[in-house]
Amino acid sequence: MFWRNNRPEISLLQYDVAHITFSVRNGKALLRPCVIHDPDSDAGIHTLSWHGSPLIRFYTEAWCPTCAEFVYAGFSNDDEGAAQFLSSLAEWNQPGVGLNEAFTALTPLFSLFADGYYRLEERELYPTDGNGHFFWAVGNEKQPNPATTGQWIADVDYHYQSGEPCFLLPGQPPSRFNPQRAG
Numbered sequence: 797m798f799w800r801n802n803r804p805e806i807s808l809l810q811y812d813v814a815h816i817t818f819s820v821r822n823g824k825a826l827l828r829p830c831v832i833h834d835p836d837s838d839a840g841i842h843t844l845s846w847h848g849s850p851l852i853r854f855y856t857e858a859w860c861p862t863c864a865e866f867v868y869a870g871f872s873n874d875d876e877g878a879a880q881f882l883s884s885l886a887e888w889n890q891p892g893v894g895l896n897e898a899f900t901a902l903t904p905l906f907s908l909f910a911d912g913y914y915r916l917e918e919r920e921l922y923p924t925d926g927n928g929h930f931f932w933a934v935g936n937e938k939q940p941n942p943a944t945t946g947q948w949i950a951d952v953d954y955h956y957q958s959g960e961p962c963f964l965l966p967g968q969p970p971s972r973f974n975p976q977r978a979g
Contacts, residue, residue, distance in 0.1 A: 797960070802822040803822060804821070804824060804906075804907035805820070805821040805908060806819075806820055807821070808818045808899065809913070811896065811899075812918060813895075814817055814918075815895075815915050815916060815917035815918075816895060816896070816899050816917070817913065817914070817915050818899070818913070818914055818915075818916065819914070820906055820910070820914065822911065823907060823908065823909045823910055823911050823912075823938045824869050824907060824908050824909075825909065825910035826847050826908040827845070827905070827908040828844075828845055828909060829841055829842065829844050829845075831843070832844075832862045895917075898914055898916070
C-alpha cells in the first residue's frame with residue numbers, strides 16, 4: 797500500500813470582494829459534504845462529514861427543492877469527535893476579519909477537504925433553523941426544518957434553483973447564544 801506523504805497545497809486562484817476561488821491538492825478528505833441514501837426509504841441524507849462521521853444531516857423524503865427537510869445532528873454516538881471538531885473551529889474561525897484574512901485563517905481547515913476547486917464567500921444567512929432555534933441547538937432526532945428549503949425563482953427571462961445546504965462556521969461559542977435574538 798502506498799501512503800501519500802505529500803503536504804496539502806491550498807492555492808488561491810481568484811480573489812475579489814465577493815468571493816475567493818481556491819484549489820486543494822493532496823487534501824486529506826476528512827471534512828466533506830456527501831449524500832447518504834437511507835436503506836429504509838428513497839430518501840437522501842445530505843451530510844457534512846468529519847472523519848466519516850456526519851456533523852449534521854439534512855434528510856429529505858421528497859427530493860423537492862422547495863420543501864422543508866428534516867435536520868438532525870450526526871454526533872449522537874461520538875462525543876469525542878464532536879469535541880475535537882468544535883475545539884478546532886475556535887482556532888480556525890475568528891470573527892470580524894475580512895474575506896482575505898478569513899481565507900488565511902481557514903487554510904488549515906481547507907487542507908482537510910478532498911482535492912478539488914472551492915469557493916469561499918461571505919453570505920448573509922439566518923443562523924436559525926426556521927423554528928426559532930439557533931443552529932447549535934440541532935438535536936439527534938429528525939425534526940422538520942423550514943430553513944432548509946432551497947430557492948426557486950422562475951421568470952420568463954430568468955430561472956434559478958438553489959438546493960444545496962449551507963454549512964455555517966460559528967464565530968462564537970454556544971455560551972454566547974442569546975435566545976431572544978434567535979426567535
